[in-house]
Amino acid sequence: MQRHFPYWLFFLFLIFFFTPTASAQSDYIDLGNKQYQLLDRLDIRTQGDSILGFTFVKPYNRKNITERVLWIDSMATKGSLPFVLTSTDKYNIQRLLSNNWEWATGHTPITSRKSLFGVFYKNPGALYAVNTPDFKLVINPVMNLQYGSANDGTGSIFQNTRGVVLRGTIGNKLGFYTYLTDNQERDPGYVRDFVARNDAVPGAGFYKYYNRNGYDYFDARGGISFNAAKYFDIQFAYDKLFIGNGFRSLFLSDFSSNYLYLRISTRIWKFDYENILAQTIGPFPPYGMDGKREIRPQNYMMMHHLSLQVTKWLNLGFYENIMENGKNGFHLSYLNPVIFYRSIEQQLGSVGKANVGFEAKANVAKTVQLYGQLLINEFVTKEVLHYSRGNYANKQALQIGMKYIDVLQVKNLDLQLEANFVRPYTYTNYDSVTNLTHYRQPLAHPLGANFREYIGIARYQPHPRLYLTGKVMYHLQGLDSAGVNMGGDISHSYTTRPRDYGFYIGTGIPVRSTFASIAASWELIENVFLDCNATYRTYRVKDQPANNTFFYSVGFRMNIRPREFNF
Template sequence: MQVIKRLLYTACLSFPVLGFSQSTLLPQGYKHQPLMDRMEIMYRDSALSFQHLKPFDRRGWVRFLETLPAEQLSRVDQSNLHSALMNNSEWVTGDKSSFQSKKALFKTFYNQPSDFALVDVKDFFLSINPVVQFTVMKESDNSESLFQNTKGARGRGMIAKRIGFDFYLTDNQERPPSFVKDFIRDNRAVPGAGYYKTFKSTAFDYFDARGSVFFNVTDYINMQFGYDRNFIGNGYRSMFLSDFGNNNLFLKINTRIWKLNYQNLFMELNPSHIRRGDNLLDKKYVTMHHLSWQATRWLNIGFFESVVFGRANRFDFSYLNPIIFYRSIEQQNGSPDNANVGLDLKANIAKRIQLYGQLLFDEFKLSEIKGGNGWWGNKYGLQLGGKYVDVAGIKNLDIQGELNIVRPFTYSFRDSVGSYMHYNQPLAHPRGANFVEFVGIARYQPHPKLTLQGKLIAWKQGLDSAGINFGSRIGRLYTTRPFDYGWQIGEGRASTGINASLWVGYELKENLFLDGSLMLRKLDVPDDASLTRNSTIFSLGLRMNMFRREYDY
């Protein structure tokens, strides 16, 4: 990664002569994401058509919001619109007087309800906010008290509208439900976290530190260097890249011009490992390209490619090529690396419906497909989904349905370095491979302060049996497969699961939420009663300036 740091350093040296405005990005779990989804579908805006590359930039979001005819929106959308503008006030060009608090704390803090400390003067902007999440949970057939305890701070800023920066720092203690503990035991990783320690014998302690710097090379090219997460896709899950796992170091170059958006992403990751004391962990690297084309006002087409590789803890210079089609470079290198390609589509229809999909090819051989013998090497992932806003004319009632299918051994490789993982966690779908999954979500916001959401996730997956690799755990080498033909999705020890949840959230004050949820989770493994588990989990929590910690896998 030293070469990427050198490129960034060189760009920074030339930056002061440039005069292009720079925007920070919206955070993970952004509370106005439902509003963004709704407005993209209802107004088919070409700028929001690229919001499947998350996180999205604040400046572009505000520019779009300021064009909306507020008087035509529902009462709830109008309130959400005002809140979204206030939470991104540095880019608002109109009157900001409505953002001011009636009574600031000590005439210094909370001058506007969205920001604890706010500085907005010529050539300098800074926003600092506390981060808190305290949740207590009760799980059936579990005598332990479950909890999530998070505290920290987050902030963002700009210098002369040329350099942007943000940070997110939290200290976390967590005793999760039993099935999450099973994940931690099997993968030696806390979902979404990196290094962790045992806390109170059966809980976990970890630190979540993220940060980035941003600058524009031109009006059309944006660069971000940071330690954080990215997401590529329109769905609840992603076949390409999700924000499920741990943070990583990356350099991102995003070019947006005409009806095109082109993203280069260079990432430094950790291969699968077993941590034994204090030692330096090895590194591996991923390079990604994503090209989006807004073909019409309603249709967006995207092309994706990635290569996962390792070179004895050094970067391979050939993968610095900014032009798409990494596969040709990988072949020129002798095909030593894990290359993937993909296609995604999104169509907004009748200002009410969005259809979307992703198709990822890890490996593909047409002759074997025609043979119909279930060759192991035809590895792919498929996603098909749809969103429908204002269902049956009911304002702010939205639904989403999604089907995800991943063949056995997809994302895996012949060595542990090349697997599609970081810090023992999948880079894409949290379930790994060899599964079929359905996700259904209904969300209703009857009042600006009140949100209700029901979610149903059902899946079928083939698990390893008696130590035999059946292709679900992508960290295992695909060379350990027991045979070459006869592979179907679900091959191995059959398992089926359901994760159904109901969440109610009430916003007590700006960005301060009271959350209550009920989750029913059932995992059935007929061949192994020890893995069969039924759980009912009730939770109640208080959350401020951060996303909800969810157990949706």
Template sequence: MKKCIGVFLLLAVLYPAGLLAQSAIAPLNSDYYHNIDRYEIQGGKIYPGFFTSWKGYQREQIADFVDSLRGESGWSRVDEFNLNYLSNDNWEYADSANYQSRKPFLKHFYRSKSDLYHVNTKDFDLHINPVLYLSGGTESASDQRTYINTRGVQVRGMIDGKVGFYSFLGENQAIFPEYVMSDVRQGLVVPHEGFWKGYKENGVDYFTARGYITFNATKHINLQFGHDRFKIGNGYRSLILSDYAPAYLFLKMQTKVWKLNYTNLFTQMTANVLGNSSGLTGSRSYDNKYMSLHHLSLNIGKKLNVGVFEAVVFSNTDSTSNNGYELKYLNPIIFYRAIEQQNGSSDNVLLGADFKWLPIKKVSVYGQLVLDEFVLDNIKEGSGWWANKYAVQLGAEYVNALGINNLDVQVETNISRPYTYSHDTDYGSYSHYLQPLAHPLGANFNEVVGILRYQPLGRLQVTAKLIRAKYGTDGTDENWGGNILLRNTTREKDFNNEIGQGIGSTLTYGSLNLSYQFKHNLFIDLTHIYRKLDSDQASLNESTNYTSMALRWNIPHRYNEF
């Protein structure tokens, strides 16, 4: 990864005179991003230069999109509220933002509606905001009261109108519902997070840090370097790259020209961790592994976007202990599979495609296909060969459903064959910090997701979700293909593999969330979750009702939907 840093610094030196304005990225937040995407769906056409399959979005891009909508008529009061919210949240780039506060606090604070403190001059732009997440709840599966206590700060800005930066730091203590804490004790990781230690008798303590710098090397090429995460796709889940795993070190190069968006992502990730149920240990540095990914997205006309991707996960630790970045994978335009074969290596290469289609106004159809390994003859034979590893997503979204303003319905199905995303080496799986880079269930599952979002008032959002998944788990010393961290050389059989094999499990997850925005990015949430796991092994059965209330300030809702 040091080579990647060198390339980044070299470009920074070569292009200083030609740097163009570059904004920070809006942090990943499924509710926030839905609020943006729904307006493209409502219009029934792709906004020029807007590529929703790669998240996050540049704040300048969001502001331009919202400004383009201002010229249209017929917006409901709720839509006007949402557009004003997005403009004010990105006010430094918006033409139509009414961002100034009527009564700043002590003259210097909250001079804008969205920022605790800001500086906005020709040479320097700075936005500082506090971050707070205070949540408390109870559940039927445990007498333990749950809570989340997050305090932090978020900073973004720009220097000389050319180099953007972003940083988020947060200190956290939490006691999650029992199904999450059980997963922590068994897997030694906190979902979505990195290093952690025990807190009290049944809690976790962890520090969250993300940050990057970004600039445009040319009019059409953007470079970003730092520690963060991304998401590929238009669905609620992603089978290509999701934001489930924690942040990682990355260098990203994104080229937007004509109707194309071509993104290269080079990362350094954590291959394993050391610890026990009381927390992780730092007795020695954890082994690294690396991922290179490129994704090409093309807007065809005003209705259709298609994309193709290829990713490779590699690590030399197992064979030579020389755990460095393979320089050949820095090539931004070559097929990784060709390099892998040329090197005589067995790195884990995945490829596939995604699409989004807007057939009519208010409706979006989307999908993804991931091929981990694939032989067409074996598919035709229907033999259930283990190495036919693939994952498929298909979904649809209907906004302003049934003629009701701000009622949005989304239905999505995801399937993944056994052993998909796994590999025959210890560190070749499609994972980071022992957490999947794609779907939280790993592999060997089929899932249906239903989401209903209703915004009766500008400040009030009601969201109901129902998730039902069937998957297979492993018995002692077994590998039926769901745990992507296990070497697939330990598979149970070569043929007659099918989705859900192993210990059959059916997960039913339902949630109802009411979220009220008192002030800009200050929310009160009331959430109820029903979760039930029915397993062929009776001792694994689980059921809980979980109710919580949270105060959120400049931070997304925390979801543990698995």
């Protein structure tokens, strides 16, 4: 007998929660945190580290990462590392350990100021902290106040975010975290166009209008986690995940809004195995059509990801995903953590959409990382052998990329180059309900499909408190022609295509876009930044005047990643 998905998740959670062998467990380092830049560098330096080397699925477990970085710090102190840390890396390591003080056993947190009233900011990264043998708690305010202007008729743009984030552990057994912000923003015109098309704010989903051309929305995330046994970590959360080593992901990115998921991570020998069950929001009509709010349709998304450290320098990943229509409930067969999803789908007569993928990461010469992803949404052998015919069933995506740290021996100057190629109709199914979307937003690449994209990113930390980032992106995409589905908009069914052959990247009405931005952030005190950024974006549809946008902003940010619109 089928039961609804959340009940079975709760049942599984209870089983593992009361496992007597459970050990200390932490929360996860939030996506976009400044710590990830340091962890990327350490991964490349150490090449095949038993902890840092498994970077495909994010976010990372805070306890595991902190303990590993603490070990690297101790080895550096002894002069036993096979590589040399820059002074800025050493500074960033101390900051990481201070931010994650509850797991940095034996480390003395650095202090940059006196505590307030003997209660607040005893540690640099915590407004208020509790540290007892059975209970640990960190509470921090969240704020992002940005103001600027755009030349596209928007006028002033702004971001007004206030909230709170807390994390902790109970009895050294259960980890928890919660993040809640209230947001008002006014965005450049191309972002508002996205909201109008999808009835969703990028990365957030539901919204209300705020003043003129503005949006008001909550961002609420949270989860619990525990270690069920020596090799098993369990997380039950409402948040986002990211799979891959690139700036983009062709499997699963953090572009869409939050969703409910159960994540079971198994780490043993040279394997890291991730089993993820998620509940997503399926396609729904915009509220503007009838002004009525109703319960949104639900889908269920299941993923397996196996990472294998083949050699000291090479890590391979294998991925499968399926999206199921939630109207028939959750099929219990998908709870099997070591089964091939496609075979279950066929046995059940399901109409869901399956994807498989392969990825690789190679750390070379302690300064370079090569990475890539291959997604297969559909594979018809005879059409692959005759690829030049452009059959619609060739629904694949490819990513290749490189990270180069300390470019030309300039300390803490890092370069990332990446190219993404996604064929028409990739991520789509014949029913459109089980396309790879969540809350009317793509779950993988924000552009959807039918595009090629080239990205260059330079990150430079010339001073421990100064973060400089420059980005240049270019993409060519084929848009629908006179309402005819040409494979770029992944909200449509591929059955609405006009023909079977002649589909190539850019088929349809070609649009070319260039995106260039520069950002500078000065860290006043721990996790408190002054920001300044500027962006120039061109968007040219064939036979139409170019739509060029320039916008800039300055502001103040505390315990939150920058709000960006990189599409």
